[in-house]
Amino acid sequence: MTRPHKFFVPPPILFALASGAMLLMGTSLLLAAPPPDEPPSDIVGVIEGDAIAVSGRMNVEVVHGQAKTVLRSGSDVRVQSGQARIDLVEGGNIVICGPAHFSVLKLAGALTVALDSGIIHAQIAREPVLTVYTAQIQAKPVAIGDGPLDVLAGFDAAGALCIRAASGAVRIEQQLTGQSVIVPQGGDVLLANGQLDTLRTTSGHCSCELQVEKASPPPAPPAITPEVGVLASNEDIPKKQVEATPQPQPPAKQKVAATQEPIYQVFMPPLAYDSSAKVQPDFDPKFIILVRRVRVRSTLTFKGRVQGDPVIAASNTAPPNSAAANPHSNQQTTPKPATTNQNVSILDRVRAFFRRLWTHSS
16 A cells, blocks of 8 residues: 655745745735726716815815815716816816706726706816717717817706817717717707707707806005105294103093892801810801892883973863853843842731722722
């Protein structure tokens, strides 16, 4: 029966082989990883705006104490209103005029913008290679020589597609039919319903320019007026001495803050301490005095007079006598004494009585 041969490897050789394997693995990792100064290939750029919402893949970095949103491949962006700006990592920028909705996809130096609504204005030097996709149209800027690209693409209020090639040309392709047309440099066209048959030339139908706040110029320095020295006269010397003499200022009046709320003060009896006593005597609370200080407000007295015509009120009381009520009677009747009236009436009765007697007797 044959036994299998056993090989013996010395420990130094094993250590050398393990070190070589680790060195090869580290070298491959270093070659695969990007340099520390080079950003990852899927980063699009930094986006800024007043009313934006970003979802999907993104990063938030703090640069100079400010939070910056970094778009990555697959980010979905909504510009609610106003404008937004993307500063691309390769250089250049894309201005978005809202309301807008779009997505970005970056792969191997090619940047694709899937535009759903809004207007974008791209200014790119050489990289990245930009392509704008809509639901029916694919627009791809074409550089002329080594010149930069300045392209505008977006939808107007009616839903028509606007394309303007300020610098460079734009190749427009219909995704369903495969038809294509090239908009030359300086061209401005408008497509309705995504059909190339409706292509017509327009001028300034869509616009999306970056609004830069103009800083107000600094105020001009005051004009320097040259001064000419003149010898002082005899009248100017006393005036200068009076101006140079510091005038005594009246003492500032100390304003006493009026306290509106009452002030309470508590006066405690003096405390006593007896070193020989184990328990110190407590004070009597009867000797505690509570003082309440308040500010008495003076009685308000209003002085003045009532202006206007006096109002005469009608009196319902009866006149004191009938003479005052009758203005036409100016004569005053003198009352007769009561005793005379009584005497006259008695005499008349006696006379009438005797007359009746004499009449019956005859």
